[in-house]
Amino acid sequence: MPLYVGFDSSTQSLTATVIRVDGARQEVVYEHVLEFDRHFPDYRTAHGVISSGDGTVVAPPLMWADALDRMAETLSRSGLPLGEIRAMSGDGQQHGSVYLSAGAERVLQTLDPAKPLHGQLEGIFSRPVSPVWLDCSTTAECQAITDAVGGEVALARLTGSRAYERFTASQIRKFARTEPHAYARTERIHLVSSFMASLLAGRHAPIEPGDGSGMNLMDLAARQWAPAAVAATAPDLAVKLPPIRDSWSIAGDLAPYWRTRYGFGPSRVVAWTGDNPSSLIGLGLIAPGQLAISLGTSDTVFGPIAEPRHDPEGAGHVFGSPAGGYMALTCFANGSLAREKVRDAHGLDWTEFSKRLGDTPAGNGGALMLPWFVPEITPFVPRPGVRRKGYDAADTERDVRAIVEAQALAMRLHSRWIAERVDAIRATGGAAVNREILQIIADVFNADVVRTTPRNTASLGAALRAFHADRVASGDPLEWKDVVAGFTEPLEETRVRPNPANVAVYAKALPAYEEFERVERA
Numbered sequence: 155m156p157l158y159v160g161f162d163s164s165t166q167s168l169t170a171t172v173i174r175v176d177g178a179r180q181e182v183v184y185e186h187v188l189e190f191d192r193h194f195p196d197y198r199t200a201h202g203v204i205s206s207g208d209g210t211v212v213a214p215p216l217m218w219a220d221a222l223d224r225m226a227e228t229l230s231r232s233g234l235p236l237g238e239i240r241a242m243s244g245d246g247q248q249h250g251s252v253y254l255s256a257g258a259e260r261v262l263q264t265l266d267p268a269k270p271l272h273g274q275l276e277g278i279f280s281r282p283v284s285p286v287w288l289d290c291s292t293t294a295e296c297q298a299i300t301d302a303v304g305g306e307v308a309l310a311r312l313t314g315s316r317a318y319e320r321f322t323a324s325q326i327r328k329f330a331r332t333e334p335h336a337y338a339r340t341e342r343i344h345l346v347s348s349f350m351a352s353l354l355a356g357r358h359a360p361i362e363p364g365d366g367s368g369m370n371l372m373d374l375a376a377r378q379w380a381p382a383a384v385a386a387t388a389p390d391l392a393v394k395l396p397p398i399r400d401s402w403s404i405a406g407d408l409a410p411y412w413r414t415r416y417g418f419g420p421s422r423v424v425a426w427t428g429d430n431p432s433s434l435i436g437l438g439l440i441a442p443g444q445l446a447i448s449l450g451t452s453d454t455v456f457g458p459i460a461e462p463r464h465d466p467e468g469a470g471h472v473f474g475s476p477a478g479g480y481m482a483l484t485c486f487a488n489g490s491l492a493r494e495k496v497r498d499a500h501g502l503d504w505t506e507f508s509k510r511l512g513d514t515p516a517g518n519g520g521a522l523m524l525p526w527f528v529p530e531i532t533p534f535v536p537r538p539g540v541r542r543k544g545y546d547a548a549d550t551e552r553d554v555r556a557i558v559e560a561q562a563l564a565m566r567l568h569s570r571w572i573a574e575r576v577d578a579i580r581a582t583g584g585a586a587v588n589r590e591i592l593q594i595i596a597d598v599f600n601a602d603v604v605r606t607t608p609r610n611t612a613s614l615g616a617a618l619r620a621f622h623a624d625r626v627a628s629g630d631p632l633e634w635k636d637v638v639a640g641f642t643e644p645l646e647e648t649r650v651r652p653n654p655a656n657v658a659v660y661a662k663a664l665p666a667y668e669e670f671e672r673v674e675r676a
């Protein structure tokens with residue numbers, strides 16, 4: 155009974171998904187979530203991060219390691235036959251970086267299975283915190299890198315994105331400038347994904363092209379480090395970066411620590427990717443023309459594309475797809491936390507929030523909001539501030555509809571470059587359980603919205619990637635469509651169809667929203 159494990163080390167939690175693939179039978183046999191704030195209060199995070207108010211947002215990498223240790227313990231008590239696990243993989247929140255000192259690999263190789271992980275890892279970090287994707291403190295570094303590489307267009311052509319504050323290159327540059335000694339002591343810079351894979355494998359794991367393309371450092375076409383971008387970022391960076399390997403490469407066998415302490419077998423550890431590329435697989439999006447919307451801490455719109463086409467407005471990204479080829483993505487920082495802020499401001503629960511959406515008309519009588527509760531990535535709005543037009547913030551009905559319509563209109567506006575027309579959108583993330591939100595998305599995009607079995611699509615994608623890579627490594631590769639078959643089909647009962655009258659309303663609202671956004675950003 156072959157089992158495969160996928161982990162999702164996302165902003166707010168660590169999830170594990172275990173799948174069984176047995177001839178014609180495929181099923182998810184286990185899923186478990188550990189929330190960082192709740193299960194690891196000693197690290198004092200809020201929503202998984204620590205913000206210092208000046209745009210700097212970090213998280214303690216030791217907390218992620220601690221969570222992996224706790225998850226392994228939970229798995230060991232689950233009753234699953236751990237010896238049947240053939241391979242494990244995972245994904246991390248994208249862009250975050252982990253800084254390790256010389257000697258870190260030796261520590262990972264020789265962990266004492268009699269003791270928990272966190273006490274043994276304290277010395278391996280040359281920087282105790284990891285900057286994460288919510289950080290927007292590196293505008294000056296972005297400019298310097300852009301200039302050195304020959305401008306925005308040149309950088310976007312080379313790496314898939316213009317310079318972004320949260321992308322790893324500008325974060326590394328800031329660290330090298332503000333803490334030159336700690337930077338000099340850094341032997342290896344990992345992404346969240348490759349750091350977590352290194353813990354499992356007991357050695358430095360590679361970076362793969364899916365997550366590597368979230369750094370402004372990878373040559374997207376060659377799927378290798380881009381020397382011009384590396385040189386523009388920080389001194390001696392080339393020797394500090396892990397190698398880039400195929401997404402299905404094996405980082406090693408599971409390290410003795412995990413086997414002795416928890417009773418795992420000699421499972422293969424497959425390179426980890428980013429949470430969005432992993433969701434792409436977990437949603438079964440393996441061919442161009444498909445589109446997904448993830449309603450999570452950040453909202454993202456993404457889909458596979460055949461060629462590395464670029465967003466003419468420069469607001470989107472092209473990443474490598476872990477299935478080969480490319481994926482396009484646009485990320486909105488004001489996702490579920492912004493929805494929650496409106497919900498809380500009016501003292502509602504989610505059921506009451508949805509009821510307000512159900513009771514109010516499409517188009518909100520012309521009322522509009524720009525939902526910039528925190529600095530926004532798309533469009534780039536470094537100084538947050540919510541704008542309202544045609545209504546008052548105290549108007550609960552209008553405010554609730556305004557936030558959801560604003561988010562859907564912004565997604566449509568800033569994803570036109572990915573797919574001009576879409577027939578069906580796959581919705582995922584926590585808020586995808588809310589049919590009223592999905593109805594507004596269906597009406598704004600004039601497309602059906604469907605869901606797959608509600609579960610964490612990123613960790614499912616990681617388990618499917620482990621399955622795929624294990625078959626490749628065993629010399630018995632499977633086509634991607636056969637890898638995802640049975641796990642990612644849309645659920646017909648979740649289909650939300652566009653309402654033609656509302657589609658017409660939003661066709662008019664879209665240019666009005668675009669203009670409001672343009673004026674307020676000017």
Ligand code: XUL
Nearest residue numbers: 247248287429452454485
């Ligand atoms: C994508 C992005 C976020 C993070 C966290 O570019 O910054 O979606 O991956 O989910």
